[in-house]
Amino acid sequence: MKKLQLASLNSQNERTIVKVGDVEIGNELALIAGPCSVETEEQMIDTAIKAKAAGANMLRGGAFKPRTSPYDFQGLGLKGLKYLEKAKQASGLPIVTEVIDPRDVCWVSEYADVLQIGARNMQNFSLLKEVGKVNKPVLLKRGMYSTLSEWLNCAEYILAEGNPNVILCERGIRTFETYTRNTLDLSMVPAVKEITHLPIIVDPSHGTGRKSLIAPMCNASVAAGADGLIVEVHNNPCEALCDKDQALTPEEFEVIAKDVSRVYALMKEIAK
Amino acid sequence: MKKLQLASLNSQNERTIVKVGDVEIGNELALIAGPCSVETEEQMIDTAIKAKAAGANMLRGGAFKPRTSPYDFQGLGLKGLKYLEKAKQASGLPIVTEVIDPRDVCWVSEYADVLQIGARNMQNFSLLKEVGKVNKPVLLKRGMYSTLSEWLNCAEYILAEGNPNVILCERGIRTFETYTRNTLDLSMVPAVKEITHLPIIVDPSHGTGRKSLIAPMCNASVAAGADGLIVEVHNNPCEALCDKDQALTPEEFEVIAKDVSRVYALMKEIAK
Amino acid sequence: MKKLQLASLNSQNERTIVKVGDVEIGNELALIAGPCSVETEEQMIDTAIKAKAAGANMLRGGAFKPRTSPYDFQGLGLKGLKYLEKAKQASGLPIVTEVIDPRDVCWVSEYADVLQIGARNMQNFSLLKEVGKVNKPVLLKRGMYSTLSEWLNCAEYILAEGNPNVILCERGIRTFETYTRNTLDLSMVPAVKEITHLPIIVDPSHGTGRKSLIAPMCNASVAAGADGLIVEVHNNPCEALCDKDQALTPEEFEVIAKDVSRVYALMKEIAK
C-alpha cells in the first residue's frame, strides 16, 4: 500500500461525514438513484419525482458519457445539466453528475452538488487535481482495473488539493467472469473503512449489469458496512439510451429502498 | 452458459434442502466452523466443543491438505480423520472434510458427513464422479479461476452420477487485487439461486484472507442470500499450522454467529 | 516464489535434456503436432503420417478429455490409446497423451511416450505424485489460473517422486481479454529458464484459440527461447470433434514448421 497521508484513518480523529443538501453521508444511508444518461427534460423530471417518492435522497444522471466508441451517444452536455437542474427544482433532490475533462470542472460545478469521477478517469490526475480545487464533494469511483492502494491514492490526490469531501464508490472490477458485467468487490467496503476515514458507497448496477442481482447486492453492500448505494433508475427502462439491462423502474427501486433501510437499521444496532 | 440439466432450476419444483445430521441446509443457516487443518486430538476436540457453544452447527477440518509445495505439511490423513471422529463424538457436530484423491472417496466417506471438494480440485472430474457415487452430501468449492458456468457444470457431474446432495461454496476468485487473498464474488450467491435449485454457502476466511474482514463479509454473504457460512476457527490461532492470519478464536466466532443470525432472520422476513 | 529444490537452476550443473525417442528436447526443436482428441483409427494414422512429413517429430492426441460438461464427448479411452499406438507404428512418431486419473497412470504409460498433465489438473497433486513414480517424461501444462511459482512447485512434486524428466508447457492464462481464448504469457519462457533447468515448450493453439494467430505466436515462442511447440493439427479440421477453430491442416503446419526452424536456427546463432 502506497503510503497515504490525508486519507489515512490515522490522520484525523473522526470519520468524515460528507454533507450533500440535507443528507449526511456517513451518518445516514445515501440512496442515489437516476438514469445512466440524461436524455430529455421530461425523463429527468419524471424520474426524479418518482425516485424521491420511492426513497431516494439524491439524483444521478450523466450529461457527459465516456463511451467505448466515438460514434456512440456521448451525452447532452450543458443541455443535460440544465435538465438536471430542473429535475432538482422539481424534486428537491441534490444532483450527482460526472465530469470528464479538467476544463469543465469549474462550470459543471455550478450545476452539480456532487462531482462524479468515473471508473475510466480514476487515474486522470489532471482531472483529480481540478476537482480537488473546487468546493463540491467528489464521488470517486474505483477503476475497473484498480487496486485498493491505487484507488485510495487517487482520493489522496483530491484531498491534497484541499477538498476534504471525497466519497469512494466500489463499482466492480474486471475479471474473467462473464455472467456479471463486472465483479463487485464488496470486501473493499470494510477494507476502505479500516484504512481511511472516508465514506464508501456501492454501485451494484454497474457492478453486476443484471437487474435480477441488484436487490440482493444492495442488501449485501449495506450489510458489509456501505454508507450508501447508487442505483440506475429510469422512468422507462425499455427506452433507456444506455444500460437498459440494468436500469430499474421506480417501483422496483422502492422495494429495494425499503429493504436496505431495514438492513441499514439492523447494522446500526449490531454496531452498538 | 453450458447447458445444465439436473442442476437447473427448471429441473425440479422445489429448491434442494441438504440434510446433514439435524441441519437442513437451505432451510436454516449452516454455520460450519473449525480449523484449516487437523493438527492434534486436543485441538480438534477443544475447538469443536467451543465452536458448538459459540453457535456452529457443523465442524470443518482438513485431514488431506493440497499444498503448493510438496515440502509443506500435507495433513495427517487417516489419523486426522480419527481425531475428527472424536471431535464429533465430543461435540455432536457433523464433520465436513476434504477429499483429494478418487481412491480415497470410499473410505473417507466413513468418517465424513460432508465431503468437501476444494477449489484446486473443482475440475478434477475423476474425483467428482467418485463423490457422485457415494451417499454423502458434497460441498463443492468454486475454483479460484472458474466461471459460474464451469462451476455449475461440476455440480452437474456429481448430480449425473446419482448424488443429489450438492452444496455450492463461493470462496473467492483470483484477481489482480492483493489487499485480500482472493476476491470474494458475492454476486454469485443470487446468480446461483436464479440458475439452480442447489444451496450455496460462502467461505469468507479464504475469500478475504484477513481476520478483520470476516465479520462484515459474513453479514454481507447472508444478506446476499447465502444459506450458510464456512469459517476458519481455531482454539489457538497463533499456533495454527496453516492460514493463521485468517483463523478466528471461538470467542470472535461467537460474536459473528450471533450477528449473522440476526441478519438471516431479517432476510427471511424480507423474503416473505 | 515458494522455495524450489530439485527444479531450481542451482540444483544441477546443466540444463535438463529430455529424450523422447530420437528427440532431445532442450537440444533440438520439439515439434509436437496432432489433433485435440483421438477420434478414429484412420484420422490418427493419416494425421500422423502427414504431420511427420510436414516436420513434426512427436504426435499428440487425447484419449481422455477433461470437458466442462459431463454430457460432452469425454474421449475414447483405451480404444483411443490403441489408435495412437497404430499411428505411432505407421509414422514412427512418439506419442504425447494426457492422463487425468491417478489410477490410470500405470497402464496409460504403456502406450504413452510422454504423459501430459493438462491445465485443469496442474494442481491435482495425487496425479502428479503418480506420474512422478513412472519412468516416462511428463509434459506439465500451466494451469490457466496459475502463477509461475505454483506451476514450478508442481514440477517439484513430480521431481520429488523420482522422475527427472519434466517438460513445462505454457498454454495461456485466463484474463479479461476475449479476442483470444486465453492470454499466451510468453514472458514465462525466459522466466522459466532463469529459475529452473527444465525445458519449456509453448502451446499457441490453446493459448490463442485462433488459427490466424498460431503462426506468428509460434515464431514468437521460439524467439523467446522456447524448446518446442505443441500445435493442434487435424487431417480434416472441419470435422474435428473439438477445438475445430484452432486446428491446422497438415499443409498449414508444414509452413509453420519450416519458418520456426529458421527462427530456431537464428536464435541458436545469436546465443553463441
Add this chain to the structure above:
Amino acid sequence: MKKLQLASLNSQNERTIVKVGDVEIGNELALIAGPCSVETEEQMIDTAIKAKAAGANMLRGGAFKPRTSPYDFQGLGLKGLKYLEKAKQASGLPIVTEVIDPRDVCWVSEYADVLQIGARNMQNFSLLKEVGKVNKPVLLKRGMYSTLSEWLNCAEYILAEGNPNVILCERGIRTFETYTRNTLDLSMVPAVKEITHLPIIVDPSHGTGRKSLIAPMCNASVAAGADGLIVEVHNNPCEALCDKDQALTPEEFEVIAKDVSRVYALMKEIAK
C-alpha cells in the same frame, strides 16, 4: 468487437506507414530508447548520444509522469521538454514524450515528434480528441485493463478527429501473475495486424518489469510481427528516479538492438 471505421483494415488499401523524422514506422524497425523520466540535461544528452550509437532511431523520455501517489516525483514539465530538445539536437533522434492533460497538447506538440498517450490515459477521451487535432503522430499505449476492442476504439477516437498517424503500443496487461510487473500480451501484435492497418510496437520494459526478460521479449515481439520496440535505457540505471529495475544500460541495449535487427530481417524474408 465494437465496430471500427477508420481504423479497420478494410477502410484503406495499404497499411499505414507513420513517418517520424527519417524513420518510416511500418517499413523499418522502430527502436525507441530512453529513460522513464527526464531528470537532468546531462542525463538526457548523454543517454541520447549513447542510445543513438547503440542503434536507437528515436528517443523517449517523460516530462509529465502519471504517478500512483501525489507525493511521488511528477516530472519536470516544461524544463524536461527543453532537455529533450537539447538531447534531440545533440543526437539527431526524434522525441517521443507523454502528454497527460488536454490543455497541454498544443504546446507539448512543439517539442514532441511523437505524442505518447500512456496506459492510464488510454480512455481519457478528452485527451484523445485533442491529440487527434494536432499534426503529430500519436503513440497509443494499451490500458492495462483494456480489451483489444476498447483499445482500437481509442485509436478510432484519434483518427476520427483527423489525425491518421496512430502507432499502437502493447505494454502488458494486469493479471494475477506477480513474477512479472504486467503480462505482456504478444498475441495482440498479429491480432492488431489482422484487424487494422495501423503499425504496432511493443514495450517489454513495462511489460515485464525485469531487466533479464527484456532481451528475449524483444526478440519475441519482432518475431510476432511488431514494427518496433520502446525500451527503457538510462545512462546510469542505478540512479534512475523511477523504474530502475527495468532500465538497461546503453551497452545492454546495443546487444539487443543488433539481435532484434537480425530477427526483423529474418521475418521480412519469411514474409516474402
